[in-house]
Amino acid sequence: xxxxxxxxGQKPRSNLEELLEGVWKQNPVFVMVLGMCPTLAVSVSAxxxxxxxxxxxxxxxGSSLLVSxxxxxxxxxxxxxxxxxIIATFVTVVDYAIQAxxxxxxxxxxxxxxxxxxxxxxxxxxxAHASKNRPVKAVLNAIGMGAGFTIGLFxxxxxxxxxxxxxxxxxxxxxxxxQPWVVMVLPPGGFFxxxxxLLLFNWLDSRKAAPAKPTESHAHV
Amino acid sequence: xxxxxxxxxxxxxxxxTLGLVATVCGILIVSAYQSxxxxxxxxxxxxxxxxxxxxxxxxxxxxxxVAGTAGVQPAGATPPxxxxxxxxxxxxxxxxxxxxxxxxxxxxxxxVRVLYAYDPxxxxxxxxxxxxxRETPGIGDKIHSxxxxxxxxxALDAQLAADLKSLAHAIKVMKHGAKQNPWExxxxxxxxxxxxxxxxxxxxxxxKLLPLLVPHLDTxxxxx
Numbered sequence: 015x016x017x018x019x020x021x022x023g024q025k026p027r028s029n030l031e032e033l034l035e036g037v038w039k040q041n042p043v044f045v046m047v048l049g050m051c052p053t054l055a056v057s058v059s060a061x062x063x064x065x066x067x068x069x070x071x072x073x074x075x076g077s078s079l080l081v082s083x084x085x086x087x088x089x090x091x092x093x094x095x096x097x098x099x100i101i102a103t104f105v106t107v108v109d110y111a112i113q114a115x116x117x118x119x120x121x122x123x124x125x126x127x128x129x130x131x132x133x134x135x136x137x138x139x140x141x142a143h144a145s146k147n148r149p150v151k152a153v154l155n156a157i158g159m160g161a162g163f164t165i166g167l168f169x170x171x172x173x174x175x176x177x178x179x180x181x182x183x184x185x186x187x188x189x190x191x192x193q194p195w196v197v198m199v200l201p202p203g204g205f206f207x208x209x210x211x212l213l214l215f216n217w218l219d220s221r222k223a224a225p226a227k228p229t230e231s232h233a234h235v
Numbered sequence: 236x237x238x239x240x241x242x243x244x245x246x247x248x249x250x251x252t253l254g255l256v257a258t259v260c261g262i263l264i265v266s267a268y269q270s271x272x273x274x275x276x277x278x279x280x281x282x283x284x285x286x287x288x289x290x291x292x293x294x295x296x297x298x299x300x301v302a303g304t305a306g307v308q309p310a311g312a313t314p315p316x317x318x319x320x321x322x323x324x325x326x327x328x329x330x331x332x333x334x335x336x337x338x339x340x341x342x343x344x345x346x347v348r349v350l351y352a353y354d355p356x357x358x359x360x361x362x363x364x365x366x367x368x369r370e371t372p373g374i375g376d377k378i379h380s381x382x383x384x385x386x387x388x389x390a391l392d393a394q395l396a397a398d399l400k401s402l403a404h405a406i407k408v409m410k411h412g413a414k415q416n417p418w419e420x421x422x423x424x425x426x427x428x429x430x431x432x433x434x435x436x437x438x439x440x441x442x443k444l445l446p447l448l449v450p451h452l453d454t455x456x457x458x459x
Contacts, residue, residue: 058372080259084252084256087252087255088252088256089244089248089249089252091243091244091249092249092252092253095253096252096253096256099253099256099257099260100256100260102260103259103260103263103264104263106264106267107263107264107267110267110268110271110275111267111271113271113274113275113278114271114274114275114278115274116278117278117279117282118282121367178372179372194373196371196372196373196374199372199373200371200372
């Protein structure tokens with residue numbers, strides 16, 4: 015049970031820090047690189063990516079709240095079984111909700127809605143955060159993580175849709191003469207775009223980490 | 236009551252906890268199911284109607300039927316063995332506008348399922364729509380957008396042979412540019428496998444459905 019918090023710190027974190035952790039510092043897609051299966055598979059368009067992100071965020075928030083509320087009731091021997099049960103429940107609810115909202119969207123997301131059950135971000139949050147914190151903090155953290163995941167998926171989906179189909183949210187951007195880069199909406203395109211985003215984020219990170227020697231890094235460029 | 240401090244909690248505590256969680260989860264799932272059931276059913280009906288109306292322009296309502304050896308009857312809970320499902324589309328006045336049915340065949344990536352419209356007067360396939368496919372975007376998925384390919388289905392010959400047991404000419408997919416007869420489909424260049432799946436799906440389904448259906452077409456007329 016000795017799962018260390020993701021950022022070890024002495025003083026308890028403020029609510030704002032809880033919220034922002036998942037959005038930027040520990041962004042599930044760009045920093046922790048978790049949940050890659052749905053990330054790569056459904057990010058073919060901005061709409062699919064957003065919907066997947068929001069569905070995952072809903073499950074994350076709902077299960078975090080319930081896990082946090084029950085954290086003192088659950089014997090640790092059966093905690094994983096309890097988490098899975100809770101997560102599966104919220105996934106089923108989302109599954110019905112998406113069917114009620116749009117069947118086209120449901121078909122586009124396919125099996126990846128049900129696969130939210132085994133999304134490691136959600137189980138990871140339940141185990142590492144929600145089971146150790148009060149409901150308010152757990153929910154704030156889950157909202158942040160869900161937002162971070164949605165932003166990450168949207169960043170991939172938007173780039174892939176713009177390059178691969180010449181559209182954004184189904185609206186044509188470049189007119190009929192644009193020849194789409196079909197590879198971007200195929201599986202390899204997912205890896206290309208994810209790689210490019212990771213490159214950008216790591217570059218920003220390393221530039222921030224080494225501001226002391228600007229001349230040297232200049233020489234390399 | 237804090238079970239976490241005990242070295243090993245009793246089985247009863249674990250069972251109680253899991254039972255409690257399962258109850259809460261069960262209630263959540265049932266209420267979600269109950270509250271979305273009508274919307275989901277409505278969505279499914281709208282999706283079906285939209286698909287049928289797309290291949291049969293001018294239709295106003297759709298009814299499900301099955302055609303079997305015993306004739307044509309409304310699709311019920313237990314369709315007779317070997318019966319083929321199809322949809323009859325009617326216009327505002329209740330007159331039969333056309334028949335729609337589903338065909339499926341293995342495409343390049345996965346099964347390609349298409350809905351085709353059959354016009355009883357012309358004895359021809361008069362339109363197709365894609366129900367589901369996972370073909371390569373930009374190549375195979377042209378089957379629902381390529382205008383030259385869709386022109387094949389303006390009046391694709393589907394006459395029955397004299398004995399009413401099979402099609403007079405099996406529907407065939409030809410290589411791009413090799414179409415000669417009205418029962419042949421001109422494949423999309425570069426997407427031959429997917430085009431062939433469309434043709435095969437329609438042919439397989441029509442060969443089975445039309446001999447069962449055509450002798451009983453009268454029963455569908457005026458069936459508001």
